[in-house]
Amino acid sequence: MSPTRSATIVVLHAESGGTGKPPATDQIEALGTVRYVTEDGLTDALRDADVLLAWDFRSQTASAAIERAENLRWVHAASAGVNHLLSAGVRANDVVITNSRGVFDEPMAEYVLALVLAMAKDLPSTLRLQHERRWHHRESETLGRSRALVAGTGPIGRAIGRKLTAVGVRVTGLGRTAVDRDPDLGSILPTERLAEAAADADHVVLAAPLTDTTTGMVDAAALAAMKPTARLVNVGRGGLVVQDDLVAALRAGEIAGAALDVFAEEPLPPDSPLWTMPNVIVSPHMSGDVVGWREELVALFVDNLTRYLDGRPLRNVVDKQHGYVREGAR
């Protein structure tokens, strides 16, 4: 079946790096007229375009350009989180937003397990001591039978829940809706009960979308509720955490450590105290980005573009009011 519509597609990419021009663009070019732009050229390029591939998922100005693009019908985000695209104007208009749900699940779950294990086994100290050529035996922690709270009940949170359960961690979930027995997350408590749920956990893992409800959910009160031996892992969005409260809680010994892959401001500014805090691991928003991920993202977009041109339903349509793909959606 050949495509029944034609389309002008704008690809928003960064100058360079992982969000520089995507690979395998011939697959996109075979399906329509393609314009490649960076942030500066976006408004102009969108003037008569039908489709935007938001490959540079870090762009802060894309939503303003999308609001002004009168012919734009569909925006596909090369990311799982789409909070950066959902301005009030974008929520109110008719443009369809899809995301890259699915591509990052397993890689991110593995990354979370790597961080949880690295902290339990004190690997950062081991590497520091190695650098000093010092042989200093220590005791480490057992992961089996410890408790994790996983905030986020989308496919990423679920993959994390399954991965931690597979190595013997007892998992509880935190999400918009309470669930008694979830196959991946055990029982799920509602987001409002974070402090209560966190009190029990050895690991608090954030994989929630950034929405009005979740912004700043990990604040001083939530951190104070955590055990002093517990650690925080954030692979969701920086805005889930009140960063100053986290720094204060770490300094006060209210929690034992944190592994952060996402930050309120990215790249994390050089003067952030997080870079040099003991018991903090800082990584550069890379948890889902395994070898081959860019090709997978392009393949997902090409599949959706074919559906668009054929007039078939798109995959991963974001509920713009909730800010993520709702359960049961394609």
Place this chain on the structure above:
Amino acid sequence: MSPTRSATIVVLHAESGGTGKPPATDQIEALGTVRYVTEDGLTDALRDADVLLAWDFRSQTASAAIERAENLRWVHAASAGVNHLLSAGVRANDVVITNSRGVFDEPMAEYVLALVLAMAKDLPSTLRLQHERRWHHRESETLGRSRALVAGTGPIGRAIGRKLTAVGVRVTGLGRTAVDRDPDLGSILPTERLAEAAADADHVVLAAPLTDTTTGMVDAAALAAMKPTARLVNVGRGGLVVQDDLVAALRAGEIAGAALDVFAEEPLPPDSPLWTMPNVIVSPHMSGDVVGWREELVALFVDNLTRYLDGRPLRNVVDKQHGYVREGAR
């Protein structure tokens, strides 16, 4: 039932550290006359002793003292590996050797997973870049569907096999006897076929006992057979690897990296090139040593001591010719 024999028990411990005097010694003292000695005093202390608890498992001279101890009937090692105790003289005489099989299985399996994941997700580079306050995004590897070869089919190797399988790694075993379908290790190839088995693996994990057959098994030929993208993890004994061959293979790029918890000489000498090689993680023989491990080791010895005094069969009796507890043994 009260004990039917009495015993003089010598506890060999180090001056300090993890192998310094054991905890909860009142449990041992309740069952017999106990003498605490370090290496220097061992021969004298053993003169009329019945039982030796080799708590300092790093002692290099204990086997000579055991050979000379005419009344000694039983030696319990606070370790899984007992290669250091099995001199020709000890093998030839009647003294019974038991080990601490079981205590280390799960902690070591978790430690191996931590090392494998840390290398796949490039955590050492992340921590190095963090130290320099540099935000440098990289792609990392997927663990799921990768292949591991686990050398060692005892309880530690089996726990490692189960742990890696649980996170989606395809596991093959390597052991004394070939097995078609093993529940923990898939198919097990005989040790002689190491090079062939290693050629397929992304992770080669060593958890074998150090015996005449396994000493130096990972040599230049085995390393050359590995994929240039593959990595070596050693939590067994340093002597399983020809260390100079490993250094040469790493320098030549024949393998991608190594995570080593055990070494031919421990502590690893400060002038060893391994300390500073890129893509090498050096840790101080701590893979099995989780919080509470020393108490568990004492509990195991006390259980065995009660059996000894009652004249019941001991747990974890080592086959002195093979160098480990044979399958099916108690």
